[in-house]
Every structure is written in C-alpha cells, then in structure tokens.
Amino acid sequence: MNLQDSAIVQQFQQHCSLTEEEKVLLLELEQNPLKVNAGDIIWQENSKVDQFCTISQGWAYSFRNLGDGSRQILKVYLPGDIIGMRDFAFSNRLAGVAMIEEGIVSHFSHEHLLKIFRHSTALTAGLFAIACRQQAVLTERLIYLARRTAQQRLAHFLYEMYLRLGRIGAADEGRFRLPLSQEQLGDILGLSAVHVSRTFTAFREDGLVLRDRHRVTLPDPEALAQLAEFDGGYLNDAVPALFFDREWQSHMLAGPTARSDEQMPGKSKAASAD
Amino acid sequence: MNLQDSAIVQQFQQHCSLTEEEKVLLLELEQNPLKVNAGDIIWQENSKVDQFCTISQGWAYSFRNLGDGSRQILKVYLPGDIIGMRDFAFSNRLAGVAMIEEGIVSHFSHEHLLKIFRHSTALTAGLFAIACRQQAVLTERLIYLARRTAQQRLAHFLYEMYLRLGRIGAADEGRFRLPLSQEQLGDILGLSAVHVSRTFTAFREDGLVLRDRHRVTLPDPEALAQLAEFDGGYLNDAVPALFFDREWQSHMLAGPTARSDEQMPGKSKAASAD
DNA sequence: CGATTATTTGAGTGCCTTCAATACTAGTGG
DNA sequence: CCACTAGTATTGAAGGCACTCAAATAATCG
Numbered sequence A, B: 001m002n003l004q005d006s007a008i009v010q011q012f013q014q015h016c017s018l019t020e021e022e023k024v025l026l027l028e029l030e031q032n033p034l035k036v037n038a039g040d041i042i043w044q045e046n047s048k049v050d051q052f053c054t055i056s057q058g059w060a061y062s063f064r065n066l067g068d069g070s071r072q073i074l075k076v077y078l079p080g081d082i083i084g085m086r087d088f089a090f091s092n093r094l095a096g097v098a099m100i101e102e103g104i105v106s107h108f109s110h111e112h113l114l115k116i117f118r119h120s121t122a123l124t125a126g127l128f129a130i131a132c133r134q135q136a137v138l139t140e141r142l143i144y145l146a147r148r149t150a151q152q153r154l155a156h157f158l159y160e161m162y163l164r165l166g167r168i169g170a171a172d173e174g175r176f177r178l179p180l181s182q183e184q185l186g187d188i189l190g191l192s193a194v195h196v197s198r199t200f201t202a203f204r205e206d207g208l209v210l211r212d213r214h215r216v217t218l219p220d221p222e223a224l225a226q227l228a229e230f231d232g233g234y235l236n237d238a239v240p241a242l243f244f245d246r247e248w249q250s251h252m253l254a255g256p257t258a259r260s261d262e263q264m265p266g267k268s269k270a271a272s273a274d
Numbered sequence C: 001c002g003a004t005t006a007t008t009t010g011a012g013t014g015c016c017t018t019c020a021a022t023a024c025t026a027g028t029g030g
Numbered sequence D: 001c002c003a004c005t006a007g008t009a010t011t012g013a014a015g016g017c018a019c020t021c022a023a024a025t026a027a028t029c030g
Helices: A007-013 A020-030 A085-089 A110-119 A121-147 A150-167 A182-189 A193-206 A221-227 A247-253 B007-013 B020-030 B085-089 B110-119 B121-147 B150-167 B182-189 B193-206 B221-227 B247-254
Strands: A033-036 A041-043 A051-057 A060-065 A071-077 A096-099 A103-109 A175-177 A210-212 A215-217 B033-036 B041-043 B051-057 B060-065 B071-077 B096-099 B103-109 B175-177 B210-212 B215-217
Touching: A007 A020, A007 A051, A007 A121, A020 A051, A020 A103, A020 A110, A020 A121, A051 A085, A051 A110, A060 A182, A071 A121, A071 A182, A071 B121, A085 B121, A103 A110, A110 A121, A110 B121, A121 A150, A121 B071, A121 B085, A121 B110, A121 B121, A150 A175, A150 A182, A150 A193, A150 A221, A182 A193, A193 A210, B007 B020, B007 B051, B007 B121, B020 B051, B020 B103, B020 B110, B020 B121, B051 B085, B051 B110, B060 B182, B071 B121, B071 B182, B103 B110, B110 B121, B121 B150, B150 B175, B150 B182, B150 B193, B150 B221, B182 B193, B193 B210
Parallel strands: none
Antiparallel strands: A033 A103, A041 A096, A051 A103, A060 A071, A060 A096, A175 A215, A210 A215, B033 B103, B041 B096, B051 B103, B060 B071, B060 B096, B175 B215, B210 B215
C-alpha cells in the first residue's frame, strides 16, 4: 500500500507532521488486515483486552448493553479511526465493538503502541492529540444527550457525521450515505426507534433533512447546525502549531535528566509533512 | 514537599511504576502552586489554550454554558487530577473550569507535557492510562445521562464520588463531604435543581441517602450501587501488569533503530495483559 | 412471491420540567 | 441578640416531551 493511501496515516497527518520512518511505524499497525462482515462482533464487552485495531474500510460502533435490555451506542468509527484505545488502561473491555457494514480491520497489540511511545515523540503527541479529540467528541455527545431535545440530538448527530464524512471524502454537497437503522440511531441518541422516526418526519416536513433509506440529504446544512446549536470548535479548531513543529524536539535534547539518548534516529527535520 | 506526599505522584503510581527521576519530573508540574478561592474561574470557555494545571487541594469542575442559559458540568476534579488535558490538541478551550471551593492549583505548559513524552516512556504510558480512565468515566456518565432515571443518575454520581473520594482518603464508612449545591448537582446530572431536591427526598424516605447540607451519608452503599446499575469496571478494573513492568523498556532499548524486524523482542507473552 | 424486518402513525401514560410560593440557612450589621 | 437579606432547599400544580403498546404500511431477502 502506498504510504499516502493509508487512512490512518491521513488521520495522523491531520494532527502532526510525520517522517517517512514514522509513516512506516504507523503502517505496521495495519500489518494484519482482516475482512469482516456486517454485524460481526470485533470483540465483546468484558472480554479480555489483548489488542486494539484500526479500521480501514467500513463503519463500526462500540456499544454497551444495559440492564433493562436496552443498549447505548458510544461511538461510531469510520475508516482511519483507531478502535479500542480507551481499553489501553484496562484488563477487561468496557464496551463491545461491532461492524455496521462489511469492512477491513487490522489488529495490533499493546506492545505496538508502546513501541510508538518509545520510538517517536511526534507520533506520541499525535496519538495523544487524537485521543483528546475523541474525548472532545464524546464530551459534545454527553452535552446534547443530557440537555437537548430529540430534534437537536438527531440534528447534531447528522451534522457531525456530515462533517466527519466530508473530511474523509465521503460526503458531498450535503448528501451522504448513513448505513444506520432507526433502531441504531435510537441507540446512539438515547431515543426510542419510534421517536427517531417521528423526528425524521418532522425534519422532512420542515425540509431540513431528506432521507431515502440510507441516503441522507441536508438541503441546508447550516440551518441544521443552528437548530442543533452545533459548536464546531471540537471538530474544526486548529491543532496547535507545536504539533507540526519538529524544532522543540532538538531543543528538548538539550534538556536535563535525559534518559534515552536518542530516540528519533538521526531524524530531526520534517520530511514530507504537508 | 516529600516525593510521596504529592497527590499527582500518587495518582500516577496507581497507573504505573515510577523511578525517582520520574517522580521529580512529575513534581516539576507543581512548581507554581497558586492559591485560589471558591468560585474562582481557572479559565474561561473559548480562551486560548496556553497551559494546563494540576489540582493539589480543593474541588474544581469543568463546564459549558449552553445557548438556553443552562449549563452542563462535565467533570468534577479532585486533588491529584490533571485539569485540561483534553485541550492539549486544541487552540481554544472547549470548556471553562471553576473552583468549587478554595484550593491550590499549579499551572504547567505544553512543553512540560512534551518533556514527559520525551524523557520517560513509563510516564507517557501512565499519562495515557490516566487519560483513558478519564474517558471511561466520561463514557459512563454519557450512558447514565442518556438512559437512566433521575434516581439512577443521582445514585450513580453519589456512588462514584464515594469511590473516588475513598481512593484519596476523603470518604469513610459511607460518609463524605460533598460541597455541591443542588443547582450544581442538577448541572452535573442534566436535571433541574427542583428535581434533584425531590430525588434526595425520595432517597431519604427510602433510607438510601441521608444528607445534611454538605455532609452525605450512605447507610448502604451497595444498595445505592445496585439501584444505579453501577458497573465498577471503569473504576476498579486492574491496570494491565504491563504498566508496572519496566522490562519492556530495556528490551526496547536493545533496538532503538530497529523497525519491523523484531517487534516484541523476547517476551512477547508476559507483557500482554495478565 | 411470501416471510421477515424496518418504518410509520396513533393513543395513552409517565417522568421531568417550569412556574410559583414557602421555608430554611448563613452571613451582615444594627 | 435579633432583624434583614440573599442564597438554598422544599413542596405543589400544570404541562410537555418522549416513552410504551399496538397496528398498519413499506422495504428487503431468500
């Protein structure tokens, strides 16, 4: 695979600059691609944490089954995302992960992550930045689940997906494919499937969202964003310049207490960061 | 300050093993202690991200003001917590932070964090683990805000605080101090202050929670946990042994430039989760 | 084409909200 | 020591949003 084609390399390049060596290190995460089918369980809640994975094709989601038989979907994963990083600090999975549609995932181990920490401060910072942004998305979801009406929740989710999909080239002029049933949408939004249906009906009547099965059209995305009180900061805000600046690295080398003599072998200048 | 007394060192020691040098590196984060008063704003939403801080005394919370005048409290910080790490990847703050009561905070910079990445893989992994666990707490909150009744939300929050406070020695036999008004509790739980009051009343009548101003007593903590469908995994689950094993580090040192040829030199098994 | 699953729509219910009024607590100054 | 004030907590009444149950329609798949 070409270095630039990898979804995960692209994801990282939005968060830090990468040398060729670092790209190779990242691509190692995708050494073991595995084709999976729609509905396949990647892992179950409470199973032992042995590895993580990246998703290079298809959609997935993480979920928790609740006591009363209902279920909460926690996060929707798109190509380029790393799945299960949160479990890094745990022995047992806090959530299951399942495929929404067929795709390709690649498993990698704890050690792989540690290797990244060990070999590249830039990748470490990038990984940290990605984790921070994931947490920001989660926080935003928490706010609208706790505080907002069904219309605002659905509007927010649709607009967020629209932005995320646009970023990976899967949305176009307010139109995109959304391979989720209303049941699944309900599980994401903390609503009953019935009420999701009613909310879509209301949107259709208002001309805010048109939907034909899994095709969604937003005639006026900004109107939807406004309804949702969508504050794009958590998705659009710039990553600090620091992440793209490799200078600090050499400065740091001058610092005290240095324990590892050189961890970026030879490399100090950005090679091909855009 | 004695190395062991620092709340932040203790926090890290729950997530990884530390050498003396690493403790020193951590204590540097608390070089600039600052006394702050109840209600003081540490930083405002949308302000520029310049630094982070640790809290060594007092309680704080992060919050977002919403369009309709309401407010969501996102996270409650206790001594030993790092505040604002999520902002690491952003130029502008996504949330404000304010003190609940007077306390001591210490500011530190981006560069400090990078210095940690640079100098200690163990601290990096520990920091990552702490971030993962914070995200787990957030996820749990998302679930109960999205899905559960007022009683379950309050029960969950009280029990969670009980565990967290117990961990830093501030709870004892089901009794602890909770310096939050019902208004603030409502902002945490996504409920109106009025309904928080009603819920406390119901708990008192059921003998589940006794409250006198800011003193809370849980006569039967486990009953409360059961009501909340509290699944302690996200707080209690063991950190993988790997975090306390410094062996992998020296192994890594064996092959700094080595790329893919040997990805887990020698002990590929032991380091994996227990 | 028939069986199954997904979506739509209606009717009735319940949890939590808002509005409003009352009681309590803590802090202040006479 | 008490009256005054401002913040906090309690309790009641009415209303709305989303839920469940139930039935009808539409889409998908073998």
